[in-house]
Amino acid sequence: xTTMTTTQQAARSGVADKREIDMQAxxxxxxxxxxxxxxxxxxxxxxxxxxxxxxxxxxGWVDKFFYGQPSGIWDSxxxxxxxxxxxxxxxxxxxxxVQEAFLGFLLxxxxxxxxxxxxxxxxxxASVFGPYIKILNxxxxxxxxxxxxxxxxxxxxxxxxxxxxLVFFVVFFNAFQGVREVDPGLVANVRVLGASPLxxxxxxxxPSAMTWIIASLHTAFGFAIIGALVAEVxxxxxxxxxxxxxxxxxxxxxxxxxxxxxxxxxxxxxxxLITLLEKSLLKWRPPSxxxxxxx
Amino acid sequence: MGEHRxxxxxxxxxxxxxxxxxxVGLTKRFLTPKxxxxxxxxxxxxxVEPGEFCAIVGPTGCGKSTxxxxxxxxxxxxxxxxxxxxxxxxxxxNGVSYMFQTDSLFPxxxxxxxxxxxxxLLGTPRKEATELAMDWLRRVGxxxxxxxxxxxxxxxxxxxVSMAAALINxxxxxxxxxxxxALDVQTKAIMQTELLQLWEDLRPSVLFITHDLDEAVALxxxxxxxTSSPGTVKDVFDVDLPRPRGDVQQIRHEERFLxxxxxxxxxxxxxxxxxxQQTAGAAA
Numbered sequence: 013x014t015t016m017t018t019t020q021q022a023a024r025s026g027v028a029d030k031r032e033i034d035m036q037a038x039x040x041x042x043x044x045x046x047x048x049x050x051x052x053x054x055x056x057x058x059x060x061x062x063x064x065x066x067x068x069x070x071x072g073w074v075d076k077f078f079y080g081q082p083s084g085i086w087d088s089x090x091x092x093x094x095x096x097x098x099x100x101x102x103x104x105x106x107x108x109x110v111q112e113a114f115l116g117f118l119l120x121x122x123x124x125x126x127x128x129x130x131x132x133x134x135x136x137x138a139s140v141f142g143p144y145i146k147i148l149n150x151x152x153x154x155x156x157x158x159x160x161x162x163x164x165x166x167x168x169x170x171x172x173x174x175x176x177x178l179v180f181f182v183v184f185f186n187a188f189q190g191v192r193e194v195d196p197g198l199v200a201n202v203r204v205l206g207a208s209p210l211x212x213x214x215x216x217x218x219p220s221a222m223t224w225i226i227a228s229l230h231t232a233f234g235f236a237i238i239g240a241l242v243a244e245v246x247x248x249x250x251x252x253x254x255x256x257x258x259x260x261x262x263x264x265x266x267x268x269x270x271x272x273x274x275x276x277x278x279x280x281x282x283x284x285l286i287t288l289l290e291k292s293l294l295k296w297r298p299p300s301x302x303x304x305x306x307x
Numbered sequence: 308m309g310e311h312r313x314x315x316x317x318x319x320x321x322x323x324x325x326x327x328x329x330x331v332g333l334t335k336r337f338l339t340p341k342x343x344x345x346x347x348x349x350x351x352x353x354x355v356e357p358g359e360f361c362a363i364v365g366p367t368g369c370g371k372s373t374x375x376x377x378x379x380x381x382x383x384x385x386x387x388x389x390x391x392x393x394x395x396x397x398x399x400x401n402g403v404s405y406m407f408q409t410d411s412l413f414p415x416x417x418x419x420x421x422x423x424x425x426x427x428l429l430g431t432p433r434k435e436a437t438e439l440a441m442d443w444l445r446r447v448g449x450x451x452x453x454x455x456x457x458x459x460x461x462x463x464x465x466x467x468v469s470m471a472a473a474l475i476n477x478x479x480x481x482x483x484x485x486x487x488x489a490l491d492v493q494t495k496a497i498m499q500t501e502l503l504q505l506w507e508d509l510r511p512s513v514l515f516i517t518h519d520l521d522e523a524v525a526l527x528x529x530x531x532x533x534t535s536s537p538g539t540v541k542d543v544f545d546v547d548l549p550r551p552r553g554d555v556q557q558i559r560h561e562e563r564f565l566x567x568x569x570x571x572x573x574x575x576x577x578x579x580x581x582x583x584q585q586t587a588g589a590a591a
Contacts, residue, residue, distance in 0.1 A: 201411045204379050204403050205428045205476065215424070219415045296415040298458040 080265035088266040097255050109240050109252040110278060112168055116175020117236035124180045125225055128187025153177050154242055161247045175239030179232045186228035190221030226290045233282045237275060325512045326392030326479040328355040333387035335373050347373040348538040358510040362523035363531045366582030370538025371516040375482045379403050402479035406486040410465045412457040418468050419453035425476040443471040463494040474505060483515045499555040507551050524568045525555045532574050535582045542574045
């Protein structure tokens with residue numbers, strides 16, 4: 013009798029185990045199927061767009077003289093990397109552009125963070141400078157590039173400056189908002205424990221604003237690259253922007269597109285590095301829903 | 308505020324004498340954004356004896372939190388005075404710890420780093436502060452959780468961290484602003500019992516704000532009833548339940564508890580009804 017019940021139980025739990033395993037396997041299969049279809053869709057979209065472009069220009073429905081052609085872009089990429097340009101190899105030019113963008117990014121971020129935290133923590137300063145910052149934000153800052161080039165010549169400095177100006181406002185507004193969102197309870201708590209204003213900034217304000225600041229860096233690097241490129245197009249002796257403006261003068265859309273591809277790769281790499289920084293600095297954050305469902 | 312007060316010898320509770328709190332004729336007015344003045348509390352007078360556990364109960368918006376802010380020195384009174392241990396409060400008071408309804412933990416610091424903040428801000432060497440914090444985590448039953456971040460803990464565990472962080476500096480005065488307000492009933496009872504145990508070890512003077520009359524009677528030596536708009540002290544009741552009180556959940560069924568609770572409720576009921584009618588009137 014006893015043996016019978018135990019065997020029955022064992023059999024029953026065996027069935028339950030098997031069902032559990034089956035369900036897990038089915039779940040995994042569904043997951044694999046879903047990922048496969050996502051990749052099929054992605055590759056399909058790329059083939060459709062690039063293939064369509066190639067086909068339309070090859071058939072003559074769209075003039076490749078104005079709009080370029082994927083195969084032509086590839087050729088000019090190969091040309092840029094093997095033969096180089098009239099202003100030295102592509103690596104030299106790319107290095108200069110990246111340097112300008114990076115220095116501008118650094119300068120703009122540091123000033124943006126400093127001003128954002130200062131104005132964010134002082135109601136008086138915020139009231140005094142608030143309207144001016146709004147005015148500065150609403151003028152078309154990209155035009156400042158012309159002034160910088162007239163004032164500082166064709167060197168690296170005016171490009172860094174323009175990139176920094178574009179980056180500054182993005183980072184500034186985020187740092188400002190970040191400081192405003194600091195939990196007043198936390199501030200009261202450390203002040204009661206005897207923290208000096210500097211310690212409050214170090215232990216509460218800056219780490220708390222960091223979430224906002226880091227979120228702004230993604231957009232900020234894009235702006236830095238735009239600033240450097242536009243300044244180079246306006247006037248330069250080296251750089252990817254100069255290659256672009258030269259290609260424009262030669263009616264060579266393929267080289268313009270090729271430069272766009274190169275810059276896009278640089279931006280993607282920078283984006284990846286910023287994401288790594290974000291992950292290491294913000295590892296205390298609870299995983300958000302959107303990250304779990306990663307789009 | 309920059310000067311560091313002398314550090315009490317680590318880990319030996321009771322080296323600093325608890326301080327007496329004297330609140331005399333305290334009035335606080337605020338300037339509203341429109342430029343009008345709003346009187347939050349008027350002419351509040353109150354004494355907390357050294358080592359006494361004093362609870363303040365009153366309807367919402369009666370200026371309980373404002374009173375605490377004046378004692379801590381975070382705000383300056385418009386009239387009247389607060390003195391702690393015989394010294395007039397001017398700027399942040401020494402030896403005070405605050406506990407709020409929100410956890411007030413640094414979400415970007417680990418549990419250990421959160422508890423260490425108090426000693427670190429006093430200029431204690433990191434190694435010593437770590438040892439002290441580890442000891443406090445043991446006392447609140449969180450050994451093994453020192454590397455977690457606050458979001459990885461339950462509400463009750465976060466409260467324990469807050470308690471350790473508030474008590475690690477061995478404060479003369481503990482200010483608690485509805486510390487257990489956001490907890491569920493069971494966790495609340497457990498935390499109250501643990502607070503009483505920790506308090507009985509250190510015996511700081513406590514000002515404890517709550518909405519919950521049961522909580523006030525179960526924990527405190529003295530219950531102060533405040534009225535609303537503007538906040539004033541209506542009544543003061545002594546709670547002579549014997550100490551140590553042990554399990555908070557069991558005290559609630561004792562006859563003496565019910566008797567005291569009933570007497571205080573008589574006084575509080577009118578205030579709560581009046582405050583409710585005012586808010587209902589404002590809403591209509």
